[in-house]
Amino acid sequence: MNPDYDRIEKAINYLRENFKSQPRLDEVAAHVGLSSYHFQKMFTKWAGVSPKKFLQFISVEYSKHLLKKNRTLFDVSHKTGLSGTGRLHDLFVNIEAMTPGEYKNGGAGLTIHYSFGETPYGKVLIASTEKGVCHTSFIEDDELPETILTQHFPKAELLRDRNEVHDKVLQLFQANLQEKKSIQLHLKGTPFQLKVWKALLEIPAGEVKTYGNLAENIGHPKAYRAVGTAVGQNSIAFIIPCHRVIASTGVIGNYRWGSDRKTAMFGREAAQNKNARLQ
Template sequence: MEAQNITDYSRIAEAIDYIRVNFKRQPTLDEVAGKVNVSAFHFQRMFKDWAGVSPKKFLQYLSIEYAKSILKDKQVTLFDAAFETGLSGTSRLHDLFINIEGMTPGEYKNGGEQLTINYSFAESLFGKLIVASTAKGICYMAFADDEGMAFADLQGLFPNAKYRQVVDMIQQNALYIFTQDWSKLNQIRLHLKGTPFQLKVWETLLKIPMGNLISYAGVAYSIQNLGASRAVGSAIGANPVAFLIPCHRIIKSTGEFGQYHWGSTRKAAIIGWEAAQLNPEN
């Protein structure tokens, strides 16, 4: 992951937001570049370096028509097909190397007073992250546009835990996912506080291949509970591990991307970026 790609994200996000708001009149490259205060030449190159495709191509991946085509083709058979996708390149499935272990009641009893949690901040392709771990695995990861608020949110989950701001190997291994270098990844262990239903939904999300999208109803179908769309939505909203558990791949059945705990623009950026990795321009 190049440092330049990381520092460019704020401008990329601003550009994506501007294009989405004004897409009906198809803003020019010069106009979008001016919005983020760079030359058209530099913006085109910066965007291509970050996404792998041009801004115009990227916008196609953010359209409702594109999202609907993915839902139509994939929704019913997605979870069956996921296991047949294979292990090569960026299509490797999350669930083959991410393992969820639910916390025992004793581990989060009394606000997690028996837990020692390491946490640190790191840069990613989609902005700054806070990542936290217990001795058993990652317990929390979130985008941290404000470090103080991000740490406060973590403390809200485990108010009585002992905290140490330190980077450990569990955190470092999990962050390798942003490099797209599968050879560096050992199995990522997640150690999560959740109800049995939440854990089941989160495990199901891990089976959605990169670049695919599914509706809330599709997730309910996959867990054989067709009437649970609303409960599924609540479980997805409570996802404590951004990106690794890919709740960004859940959209409305209409093709609209919908809300995201860490911002709708960031959700669009991740969805578009993942689609671009599977369909890069030469």
Template sequence: MKPQEEINFNRIAEAINYIQANFKRQPNLEEIAEKVNLSPFHFQRLFSEWAGTTPKRFLQYISIGYAKELLKENQSLFATALETGLSGTGRLHDLFVNIEGMTPGEYKNGGENLHINYSFAESPFGNILVASTPKGICHIAFYEVESKALADLMHKFPSAQYQQILDKEQQNALYIFSHDWSKLHQIKLHLKGTDFQLKVWEALLKIPMGKLATYGNIAKQLQNPNASRAVGTAIGDNPVAFLIPCHRVIQSSGALGGYHWGVNRKTAIIGWEAAKANPIIP
């Protein structure tokens, strides 16, 4: 690491430690920047380059992580807001909707008012579980054991209402294995994630069938060239297998890298898509 890079790295590490130690006071940009002897503008840019997100967003991630733990302990929304350093339940509500895509009450209730349809299906790469809400597809996963796959889905929203039924949203998603990939826009998605995760998943959807990208490529597209590791984490959290094509991302060395549903399956999917995109004409 070059001397200036090491200095920058140490400054960002110090800033992260400061945020983690003082998040209950909700320090502003100016306070954190002053702590590492940088102007707010320079600090904002440097932090975003190294951490893959803004200082404010990082503070929000720390805050919501703590708030989740309090809600799991059955703390009231008001007490949770105050303990997290927020001025009231309104700010707690905004934080959850912005980061989690649900209200703190919905999170606390485990998705109590959420209706999820699910079904089991076969694909060229193994059995899959596909689930949807009235807003769109929320979950696709390859599985070996049906009961475990369903338990993993229900763990995300333990109080949601589940019904085993193949609805139109799921049918549209399953058509992707046999129909034109260019019709992907007809499939609606209902995703829950941070702004950064959503941007990464959106970038994955833009990788054409039969093509590959690297973690570094995705980071550059998001104008965060140093965020390859953060990109990899977001890709690993992809809730919709195959449809959001995280299998099309490989390491810069050419190695396939990891895959949540197995490297052998990733290899098979890449080969299958390459053959579909570039058919051999006799």
């Protein structure tokens, strides 16, 4: 077996068994016989995230388990090895894009209206709250809206009800993309995700950016991989135009709702741009 993997496996087991004491980087590195520098580099290469981030994921998952049992935030913080409820709050916002209280609440008291519509790119599910559009996605006939919409708000009330907001969304799919239309959004995301999504909204129709371009635009030029992850986590299709992002090689690349659909959207926008210039 690869000796590097042996060390990573040993480190992961150590983190899982000792996360309640929130071990420092040097403690875990010493446990596997490496310097902090080399351990950080090796772990990140193998796991895809830093040891600190991996520890945060473990801590959040355990915290979620306790919150489901209606433990208090103070009790959850203490049992997870965090210094206080403030640390728990920051951890949840950065990892789950919601506060511990919001997770525990599960969307209780929130009403989400949803409906279906047809677009040039297929059937779409549209959902909104009183604050604005909270979800749009391309959907297959056998997919259940309840499964999609309750991922973050399992206790929210879901009503199949098409309203004026949904009509505006469908009009946006059909409209000339040169016409600016304003739609209020109800976004849930970490500060970093919100930065990326805002940068996506600033890409003109018919134009493309690379993940590196987006990383530079938000002031984190080396974070193109994290930008790619944030783009993939966008849950408001088309309105937040993640289809306008391509790989640095020029390849259209993957898309949450299918690469063929991504190509079709970009092609239609590019054609509209060309027609507008010829007029």
